[in-house]
Amino acid sequence: MDDDLASRIVAAKRNRRPTKTLVYQHALDLFAARGFARTGLRDIAEAVGVEVPSLYTHIASKKALLFDLMEFGTRDLIQRLHAAVDGVSGSPLAELFALTRSNVLSHCEHQNQTIVAYNEIRELEGDQRDRIIALRREVEAMFDVCLSRGIAAGVMRPVDIHTTTFGILSMSRGAAVWYREDGELGAEEIAARYADQVVRSVASTRIVSGFGDAPVSIDQLVAVGA
């Protein structure tokens, strides 16, 4: 311990990845694996390679750390969903396919973000909780609007909108739980299959009659809308 305070800080700052990034990354992984309540600040500090009090240079509190992770993850998802919809404007069936596919894909590719965002909402209170719930409602609204347009256009059966949205989101969340990078099916395949099943489950019978038994593709659906 010959180093004085200043030189220790300088040495720390020379690391390529900033410590703050490491803190957030390891916290996300640990919260996903053990849960927020079962993860101590000591676990995070050890994974990062610092002592506990040093964490407070980067975070305001353990709960604020969780909130930041959940907010970032949900905003990230919303952006991906908007990008997916922008690419297929037009047919509500094509849009529902794209939304569902993108949602499942994002959930698989950002598994820990998804797991923490869903599992740990009950750890937040007051404004923080309200803020995350509001963001989640934005996601739900995208599906609600899509279903509503499809029903109005007659290409979807008159299903209960919000129940159907919750069903799609629950199925997507499930994928984040069981998906394994080294599993039989890749994220893209799972996403495409769930999108196929969702579209078939709500499309009007006269439209489904036009599909074959092979999985529906987005190109097919864009054609239906044209």
Add this chain to the structure above:
Amino acid sequence: MDDDLASRIVAAKRNRRPTKTLVYQHALDLFAARGFARTGLRDIAEAVGVEVPSLYTHIASKKALLFDLMEFGTRDLIQRLHAAVDGVSGSPLAELFALTRSNVLSHCEHQNQTIVAYNEIRELEGDQRDRIIALRREVEAMFDVCLSRGIAAGVMRPVDIHTTTFGILSMSRGAAVWYREDGELGAEEIAARYADQVVRSVASTRIVSGFGDAPVSIDQLVAVGA
């Protein structure tokens, strides 16, 4: 505190509902609301109306209490699913409808059992964890077998079986999370709608073509199988 030990025990035993039942009931409710890790034995003791050491007359440990709740809940679900299938032997589509409907219905009616069984599996280790996972695999197998038979019979499209099973189970689990007794839709309605959507999502196109746009009923499906 004039009571001696014996008279206190006698007084306790005079209560109508046995203390053990109260312990399990309150523990289930608290675990569902706050999570296992955030629920202290002091919370459970307070809800029951005893001191913490008295809980150990009824439980071996906090973890054993969780295991018992999860095992009971999952066994209970398996029984309900078997009862649902026994009533509709025959057509795989009718069976899939009955299984899905019963699964969603059970999850809504035994919300806290479902929430705890899914959320807290990571709190268990070793044999206890393996035991619960094995029971859950029994549930998955019932859906897998049903889908497999439907595909073989040509009444279902050749979907990926286990992915589809996970999708159905995830959607059902979701219902347990958002269902409210005082909500717009009753448990039976939600169950019937999800069962309708699941059947439509996997049924062969030639069979879906025979359905109208109104929700599919189990009677319709039994007729298809006949």
Add this chain to the structure above:
DNA sequence: CCTACCGATCGGTAGG
């Protein structure tokens, strides 16, 4: 069923 109590661990602070 209770009172009394314990070692371990928690999130977080003081001070440098």
Add this chain to the structure above:
DNA sequence: CCTACCGATCGGTAGG
């Protein structure tokens, strides 16, 4: 970025 430390709370035990 660190060492040193604190009050609160945890699951569980001893003993009656």
